[in-house]
Amino acid sequence: MHLKTSGDPVLILFFLIKAVMNIFHEIRKSDIILASALILGCIISLAYFSVSSRELSPASTVVITKDGKILENCSIHDDKTVDTGSNTIVIKGGEVYMEHADCKNQICVREGKISHAGQSIVCMPNRVVVEIKGGDEAYDAITR
Amino acid sequence: MMPSQDEFKNPGRSSGRVAVCALLTTLAMLLSYIDSLIPILPQIPGIKLGLANIVILTALYMLKGRYALLINILRIVLTGLLFSGAVYMLYSLFGALFSFLVMYILKKSGLFSVVGVSLAGGAAHNAGQLFAAILLVSNVNLIRYLPVLVISGVITGILTGMICLILLKRLKPACL
Numbered sequence: 001m002h003l004k005t006s007g008d009p010v011l012i013l014f015f016l017i018k019a020v021m022n023i024f025h026e027i028r029k030s031d032i033i034l035a036s037a038l039i040l041g042c043i044i045s046l047a048y049f050s051v052s053s054r055e056l057s058p059a060s061t062v063v064i065t066k067d068g069k070i071l072e073n074c075s076i077h078d079d080k081t082v083d084t085g086s087n088t089i090v091i092k093g094g095e096v097y098m099e100h101a102d103c104k105n106q107i108c109v110r111e112g113k114i115s116h117a118g119q120s121i122v123c124m125p126n127r128v129v130v131e132i133k134g135g136d137e138a139y140d141a142i143t144r
Numbered sequence: 145m146m147p148s149q150d151e152f153k154n155p156g157r158s159s160g161r162v163a164v165c166a167l168l169t170t171l172a173m174l175l176s177y178i179d180s181l182i183p184i185l186p187q188i189p190g191i192k193l194g195l196a197n198i199v200i201l202t203a204l205y206m207l208k209g210r211y212a213l214l215i216n217i218l219r220i221v222l223t224g225l226l227f228s229g230a231v232y233m234l235y236s237l238f239g240a241l242f243s244f245l246v247m248y249i250l251k252k253s254g255l256f257s258v259v260g261v262s263l264a265g266g267a268a269h270n271a272g273q274l275f276a277a278i279l280l281v282s283n284v285n286l287i288r289y290l291p292v293l294v295i296s297g298v299i300t301g302i303l304t305g306m307i308c309l310i311l312l313k314r315l316k317p318a319c320l
């Protein structure tokens with residue numbers, strides 16, 4: 001009898017829903033307040049970051065750093081290849097990408113091409129950061 | 145207080161404790177490995193499901209805090225040596241310790257359920273990792289990733305917290 005009913009998909013669904021309801025019963029008001037406070041804070045700062053990066057949106061310079069030291073600071077329109085020893089970065093046609101990296105996880109290579117100000121590619125194991133900035137050149141072009 | 149928990153905390157039964165700690169460490173290592181195989185958002189490094197946190201959280205609730213901490217550190221060091229390498233080990237250790245500190249304090253406060261403790265731990269883990277990365281790479285601009293990382297930590301933390309809630313209910317009568 002018991003075996004028969006436990007195989008019934010409707011009953012299984014019923015017990016599943018009951019189990020989930022039991023979990024929700026245990027969640028306290030303070031948990032919900034904490035979660036919504038964290039998410040709200042994040043959404044506000046996300047909005048702030050997107051507004052502040054839009055202000056300098058025309059991409060102009062590419063900055064490549066290793067261990068915080070600037071290795072390359074050039075225009076995004078200079079077509080060139082930069083080799084940091086561990087990573088090979090290609091700047092071509094207004095786009096930047098990590099062509100090669102000797103790191104284990106290859107996250108930086110998989111990140112693909114970036115072309116907008118504020119975007120960056122990071123190779124964590126090699127501590128290499130590639131950033132696109134919308135700095136002074138873009139500003140000059142507007143005011144001129 | 146359950147008699148089974150008191151029995152477990154009795155110093156006379158240290159061999160049983162070693163066995164449980166070893167078991168939980170292995171389980172946490174396995175879950176960390178599975179975690180590394182599942183990319184959620186490959187564009188943003190550091191976003192993980194945090195499955196190993198289920199084990200750490202269960203240990204925090206079922207055992208004394210110092211055992212949970214021991215399991216946590218052993219898990220990071222061993223998976224670091226086996227799979228991910230020294231640099232990653234360093235910054236996941238940073239995230240794990242920060243997350244543990246936050247979870248320990250929130251649990252002690254008694255204000256939150258397991259889900260609340262877990263989601264704060266998830267957010268703290270990702271934030272801690274990011275701060276370690278900022279120090280390592282010496283680039284403050286990485287802070288831009290913080291909101292996305294904290295949101296993903298909260299969401300995965302809620303999921304692992306719910307799993308942990310079910311686990312704790314089932315484990316209590318089973319006398320861990």
Ligand SMILES: [Zn+2]
Pocket residue numbers: 101103104105106107108109122123124125126
């Ligand atoms: Zn890399």
